[in-house]
Amino acid sequence: MKFKLYIFLFLFSTMIFAQQKTVETSIDTTKNKIGAEFKLTLKTIVSSTAKVEFPKLKNIGPLEVIQSYPIDTVKKDATNYELIKKYGLTQFDSGRYTIPSVKILIDKKPFFSDSIKVEVANVKVDTLQQKMYDIKDISSVDEGMGNWWIYVLIALVIIGIGAFVYWYVKKRQLKKIEEEVYKTPIEKATSLLNNLEKKELVQKGEIKEYYSELTDIARNYIEEAIHIPAMESTTSELITAIREASTKKKMTLTPETVENLERVLRQADLVKFAKSKPLDFEITDDRNKIQKVILTLDNAIPTEVPEDIEDQLLNEAQRQKQIKEQLRKKRNARIGYSIAAVILLLFITTTYFVVTKGFNYVKDNLIGHPSKELLEGEWVKSAYGSPAVLIETPKVLKRMDTEKVLPKETMALIKEMQLFVYGSMIDNFYVTVSTAKFKQPTDIDLAKALEGSLKVMEAQGAQNIIVKQEDFQTNEGIQGVKGYGTMSILNPATKTSTKAYYELLLFKQDQGLQQILILHEEGDTYANEITTRILNSVELQRANN
Structure with a gap:
């Protein structure tokens, strides 16, 4: 079902649909400095007997809620009222972010606000008024033995x-x-x-x-x-x-x-x-x-017969x-000698590698690390979809049958679609490649497609998504968009949350859309190397070839 939802929302987000809004969404500014307040306003017109519940949130997506303002009530006519709810939001890291939709309950029925893109800029320093100082000399660091002995102990x-x-x-x-x-x-x-x-x-x-x-x-x-x-x-x-x-x-x-x-x-x-x-x-x-x-x-x-039995x-x-x-x-x-020999050998070997290579090296090589095994395994270079996406990955991506997971009304909109996957969002490493062609001419907005893909990830358990966006160009000059950042992934089985890093590439060619998604646990150095190698290998077959 998650692939069904994934593909449906993925296609849905690339098209423009008009519908009447029950909740009106606005913001006082879309650009602000680090730490400054964005004032998000939600308005809805309801009858005097309706029960409206605005959510109490500590965070809205990647932005922190620093102030939840009281609800303002404005009488529109004899039977209807306009309710106005404002949130004060801020972010302490520069970049482009997406404020996701917020769920409002009206008579226990869910209604959603619009998502809004905002930009947080660094504070500019006035070098004419601000006194400048020379760079300090390099400070010496006590290169002691560190805390490695604790792990050995x-x-x-x-x-x-x-x-x-x-x-x-x-x-x-x-x-x-x-x-x-x-x-x-x-x-x-x-x-x-x-x-x-x-x-x-x-x-x-x-x-x-x-x-x-x-x-x-x-x-x-x-x-x-x-x-x-x-x-x-x-x-x-x-x-x-x-x-x-x-x-x-x-x-x-x-x-x-x-x-x-x-x-x-x-x-x-x-x-x-x-x-x-x-x-x-x-x-x-x-x-x-x-x-x-x-x-x-x-x-x-x-x-x-002994003389004395006793x-x-x-x-x-x-x-x-x-x-x-x-x-x-x-x-x-024999047991003591064997145990002593094993302990002495382990102590000497462990101490040597901890001192020379570090504790993480010893842990990853003795115990093992799944991302390290992927990185050092036999990689596969293959073409996926049409127009083909040529990419090198640690494992072969498996094809998903879209006809079995897509509803008929969605299949009626597309001419051809192919999806290839390795892993899942809760695994240590996750890669997807998808290509789609539409039957009717469609004005594909890559920024909206990026936003739609992130909504799909939210539906699959992603939370607190931080989005940064920039242009991307393959080695052969094909232009696209790259979205990257961090998110929290909720594991539905264990109910635990893991911080993850993602990179998402989108390209449009010949009334079609090509997408590459890479996701892994944040701070995994081996996974970072895998991601870099995959992105450097990306090539696209031109639609007119």
Whole structure:
């Protein structure tokens, strides 16, 4: 619907229509100095029973309301009165501005005043009467380190908080594991195998994680039950150690049991380091082999009858505690070293770029900036509409089907119209190109067309529009009009307002109108570069070509 409204008002504004005015609009002067008062007057004649509501405004378009005068009432005849409302307006920046229409409610029905163009000029200085002074010498500026260290400190605090949260979570996880008490290593291994199946890692496609936990369960059992440093050993070292322990401890192990363990460990190595993907039945078979190997090893360990059961249990508990403490310290040390290395690297890199390039450079290159990506992307040069508008843009403009959005009565006025768009008014960058030809000879006033386009933007959410106007000429000498300035864009979804900068080019050729609109967030340096490059690329096909 917004394109329908856009095109309808766009065409409507290029033509002259006569209609009776319910609200009469006037101003005491159209040219004034900076800070001087423009007195806007609104008059309407209504019956004595009518209820009229004039708006209470702080701003009317780009001008500030410095005085809202009381309503004057003048009796016209026995039944009618003339109501007169005056506003005192001012502007503190030189340029050409448009006072937009104001809505007045008469018996709750809206009526609109006319828009008026005004000009604010700089105050001239009388160099004959005013004493002049020499230009002051260049003042030295303290080129200190500035406030960049604040941003670095904030970044370090954020990194520190993240590292602390990671360390705390890992500590709680390790503590929770350590608090789980199992009577025997086989009970622990069996419980962990059952928990592994409940995680459904295979069903989620996490094969590497599944084999890692599966072999860790087997290695941990071997380390606790047979007293072999299985967690730190390679597959070959572990198999050799099991064979030696079997002989030393007189364990009755068949060659098949050791081969099954080695086969699963080799498979796990391929999965973790060679990205091998076993089939589902192979995974199930490996799990069953590990469970059978653990049970076989547990049965093969000779049972010793201690002389003092309590001393043995105490020694075993101390040994298990020492093993867990060593593992915890190693894991914490690895985590601590990794976090310290990352923090140091980030600190050095961030500090270097902040000092040499500035904080915005670091932010835009590390986090990213949408306008920067457009500027540095692959640009497209193409011709749009008829007569063609040749323009270079960061992205290809998409054609809008005007027949689907224009009403039939509007289509009856035009011979041909084409519209091409990238983005929207609430995006970080917005570009439109449109061309139109009318069926009947039409006296196109580019100034009125500019005013109509701004009204369309107001209908789409633009507020507080500041307008400056000047002549524009392409490299090939085609004359046109350029309107530029700032506005506030209201986002209907978030109800927030953003300050935006726009440039609007209009040309008329062969009973037709060509228009180029560029709009982006104010203060975006990358968008400013994009706008300059687009405007420098504008060329128009002459109508007689």
